[in-house]
Amino acid sequence: MTAPPTGPNPTGLLPDSYDGTQQVAVYVSPEYAQYARLIFKVSHNLGANVAVCLMAVTAGSHQCIDGFPVLNDFLKLAGIDPTQAQLLDGRGGNPVDRVTPRVIDQLLHYWQGTPDATRFRLAQPILGVDGLLADVCAGSATCPGKGKVWAKTGAVAGLDALNNRLAAGAMTIGGYLDAGHGCLHTFYLAVNGASAPSTDINGIIDIGNDLARIAGLLQEQAEARNGA
Template sequence: MNLDGMKTMQNYILFLFFLVLNINIEAQNSIQQALSNFVKDPVNRSAAISFQVINLENGKEIAAYQPNLAITSASTTKLFSTAAAFELLGAQHRPSTRIYIDGKINEDGILKGNLFIRGGGDVSLGSKYFSDQGTELDFLTSWVDSLKKLGIKFIEGSLIADGSEFGYSGVPDGWDWNDIGNYYGAPARGLNFYDNLVKVNFKTFSPGSKSAIVSVYPEVPGLHYKNNVYAASVSGDNSYLYGAPFSLDRSAEGKLPANQSSFEVKGSMPDPEFQLALELFKALAKAGIQVEDGYKGVRTNSTFSNRDYTKMTLVMEHFGKTVEEVAYWTNLKSVNLFAEGLLNQIGFHFTGDGRTTSSLTQIEKFLQKNIDTKGLVLQDGSGLSRSNAISATHFTSLLTYMSKSTNAEAFKRTLPIAGVSGTLRNLCKGQAGEGKIIAKSGTINGVKSYAGYVESSTGKKLAFAITVNNFTCSSTQIVDRMEKVLNAMAQY
């Protein structure tokens, strides 16, 4: 090649270099411009915003705005509890519920002693996410069949449910009174079943008239709702259920559509431990097995506080769903109970203490080893607590760590796809971000958040987080504005 040819080739290579550089700068500028427009929007004049997007291939920041500002992030918090469960417990870890007896079964089939249900924190037991509708309590039939095979025909003692290894505290710090009586505010316990909820059926009449409570399922002895729900010209459920954990005195407020023969509203179950004892008691009675001294929960019966399982006989063990299976629904449908259950499993696995405080200590140790946790505050596993404080950098650091984990693909499979599935099914629908973003969303009053991964139209792999607090428009309107930033990343 002569000198002129070499110069031509050099000029061509330089042209390509600057062309690619210019394209990258323009793409980066498009994200920064979309972000700038979002920040300057009048609805965000008093808002707290934290944003960061990084290139997973080289770890470099592409665009950011107050990335270290730790603020309330709602359900994107679930990324921390699910990631920690994958890493600390393993994708195939399964909790179990065990049944013990503390006496002998004689030749007449009489159990000379008590029957204990020992909770292991399984949140999948009788859950609608793992059962066909109407079959959620079929596990009880399976338990009864197992006991019948042991030859038990009569129990001379009591049936005792024990979830004490996970404590009996109320709810995690920062949970709102307006949430805890509703189904999505049901805390995880040592014994959980039927998603720890009750279904309250209302009958409504003409607009302006008070509704009537027709039934509650499962039937909870002594449960009473002070009913202030009225019929109105509304299209959906505008009612709320209120009540403290373990309390049977509750209230119902709000409005429901008029002239409905049956309208179902879901609330939190007051005491799943006691309720499970009752449901098994009824299932045993239906099978002809009587329990002489009835059913009890350890929380309300100090008589059984000195029980020793090492001196009892384990007669049955029921294994729950795996971490991977539970985490899938946790992130896809944003199931608060499952997130709290995964969190509590971590503390229980490492210390035998499944309380939220113990479990958060274990997660914090894990995070401190793997990401910069300065400014990070976690009070629960679900994001229902407004006391959580998480920055965009905390999220992208976690997402970067998980992208290199042996659990990376399993973790990513739990995340909804923009415009396609779960809580993101309507996000970026028909736009550039559809199918290119997988992320966890977060929504509580005045808070909107997204955090996850992007595979852009040019093949780049990104991790991002965007959270805004205290915007002055509707949730739908803030999402419309956030989509412009998300679409810009998808086109990077």
């Protein structure tokens, strides 16, 4: 192949016998719920950003920035004050991105009142089972909350060059706890301004795993209090 990857498409150079109607392959995208599941399970940040662009498409625009009014309208529909959040992307990694714990709790409650409640919950990583929470209990004899915590994690971390270590601007986890007898509790945990002892990324991962383990302990406590 010597043709440039971009540029004009000179169809007139095709053989005369080619009429352009022969289909050699077709790709059908999965429903968006499956793509959202991927975003949640492994924190597919590119997909999270693309989600805002897809919102723009629903408003008839090809400009990703036009997805934010759509998101603003959704928050209002869900009974959430959009001024309690700040966003300039879909993944939550921009310096302007902020959200209050109350907004997270309200979002989690909103989804539980929709027909997609179960699908939304199961799309989250499951403690000790899959996604980013699969290995939280690796090497542990016991795993509090295993299979009974559905939660999305979040991390903003970078190099602290002054002290030659990694710093976590924010480490978060939020979702649902199985409190027994069919009861679900929402929760949200966050750590701000933490740091790892070195530049080893495992130090940052340990902070996130600690939060997940706390979520597991909360699940056990909620279940015990509910007499399950």
